[in-house]
Amino acid sequence: MTARVDMAIPVQERLLAAASRLFAERGFAPTSVQDIVELAGVTKGAMYHYYSSKDDLLQQIYTRLLSVQQERLAEIAEGPLPVAERLREAAADVVVSTLENLDDAMVSFRSIHMLPPDRQAQVRADRRRYHERFRALIEEGQAAGVFRDDLAADLVTHQFFGGVHHLGSWYRVDGALTPQAIGGSFAELLLRSLQPI
Amino acid sequence: MTARVDMAIPVQERLLAAASRLFAERGFAPTSVQDIVELAGVTKGAMYHYYSSKDDLLQQIYTRLLSVQQERLAEIAEGPLPVAERLREAAADVVVSTLENLDDAMVSFRSIHMLPPDRQAQVRADRRRYHERFRALIEEGQAAGVFRDDLAADLVTHQFFGGVHHLGSWYRVDGALTPQAIGGSFAELLLRSLQPI
DNA sequence: GTCACGATACCGACTAGTAGGTATGTCGAC
DNA sequence: GTCGACATACCTACTAGTCGGTATCGTGAC
Known part of the structure; x- marks a missing residue:
């Protein structure tokens, strides 16, 4: 699942883009943080490094x-x-x-x-x-x-x-x-x- | 929390009305079945008796x-x-x-x-x-x-x-x-x- | 009228799984 | 050697759904 991620784009942006995509598709609550970080090609540690929640x-x-x-x-x-x-x-x-x-x-x-x-x-x-x-x-x-x-x-x-x-x-x-x-x-x-x- | 419930209204309708209210207010996913049955003044048993999920x-x-x-x-x-x-x-x-x-x-x-x-x-x-x-x-x-x-x-x-x-x-x-x-x-x-x- | 009996209506404790969030570890740059 | 940028392992709260059980009702026999 981390395959097609453009690693040139900064992690922060990748996370935000992934979140936006998934929230738009499935809604906020049913989207897990795990889903987001997988789509962005990182782990939860990275996400909580840049975002507080x-x-x-x-x-x-x-x-x-x-x-x-x-x-x-x-x-x-x-x-x-x-x-x-x-x-x-x-x-x-x-x-x-x-x-x-x-x-x-x-x-x-x-x-x-x-x-x-x-x-x-x-x-x-x-x-x-x-x-x-x-x-x-x-x-x-x-x-x-x-x-x-x-x-x-x-x-x-x-x-x-x-x-x-x-x-x-x-x-x-x-x-x-x-x-x-x-x-x-x-x-x-x-x-x-x-x-x- | 079961105080203001009109017990004259059938349980099925009370459940549906409660669900509608809460889903509209908070959204579907963040509303728990427990919230719904409490607002309707019944328990989960009742809800799963009338609705399959x-x-x-x-x-x-x-x-x-x-x-x-x-x-x-x-x-x-x-x-x-x-x-x-x-x-x-x-x-x-x-x-x-x-x-x-x-x-x-x-x-x-x-x-x-x-x-x-x-x-x-x-x-x-x-x-x-x-x-x-x-x-x-x-x-x-x-x-x-x-x-x-x-x-x-x-x-x-x-x-x-x-x-x-x-x-x-x-x-x-x-x-x-x-x-x-x-x-x-x-x-x-x-x-x-x-x-x- | 009442009693047996089966069905419907409902209760509330329980489980298995998932979620958000945290604590700690690793590692390269400077 | 320490600091930023992440990874990994883990904790705790909470959830949908299940299940054994009870109470009430309808109904027919007698």
Whole structure:
């Protein structure tokens, strides 16, 4: 089982990648630390050298993804384009970045409740900030009159991110649709649904 | 811990309700059979008398929800209304029925991969049929020219059900929004995004 | 009416195995 | 010689599921 491991990649990264893969495939609880270290081609000693616990691995996965997405959203949201175009770009981008980090994303979306309550709270707070930044774009467009305002921005955001969270349960890497195509379609759906009456 | 249990409700139902609650809250794997029987106010003997395994409980929860939703969708889809109205009703209804069975729904959406592969396949097949029935409504509308047809019906369906699956992570029973209001808004978003250009 | 008797409903102690985590050992670089 | 980077051996807690047993119920004979 330790055969096909690329030993050039640092042990820390191999462990995190292995954990992400297995957590995404089977879920957090049913994946044993033993499974992870075998896939990474090391032993438990190595894992507990770099990470303090199984929970720690989960949190690192979560943090890694969210920091990437938060950065990209901030850059787009603060850009110079009109609000409708910024929202379109932000929507398409979160789809693409989710699909490009699908293991991490699936784990993040499905396994938060496996963290101890305090870690969980922090994670939720981070995600909430992300959600609010996105929602603010919609509200900005509503205030400017370019989006219909008879639908709560919060609800629209939840509905949209639901679609994003759900990507992992149907997207196939070898399928016909590229991440960019899906992102474009999702963004179009969102923009269209916000078009004033 | 066996204090607040309504002993009038049959043991089988109490067990299923307890399992659904706990699986929804903590996930399948981290919930022990002991937790379930304590919440239901019985012992393991009772549980293994009515159910063959922990997996069996999960499958019963799944089946219970899907059969309800499948029936309701079929009734609506075969109704006499114009296709746009049938889609609106179906969309709103799945939101309402999901929120009315939120524990079951969360478990179904999050814990399929905990079932043994053969059970899992059957469950996926059932869900796929549901998905396809819904998608057929969209395709019918596209063929009739009342929906735009430059977006794949499959993609639209996935995006919409993503929003439905995600309901459990933000909906609060004591919140301001009723299930009907949310269903109405979701349906409006969907219909709007399908409006011809 | 009551008694025998078989079935159903349920109890709770037990087991075999697995899990996360730790303690200690090895070894090469500097 | 000591420090980082791992390996190996092991501990303890906990889990799903089993099993022998009991209590209650339904029912038919008399």
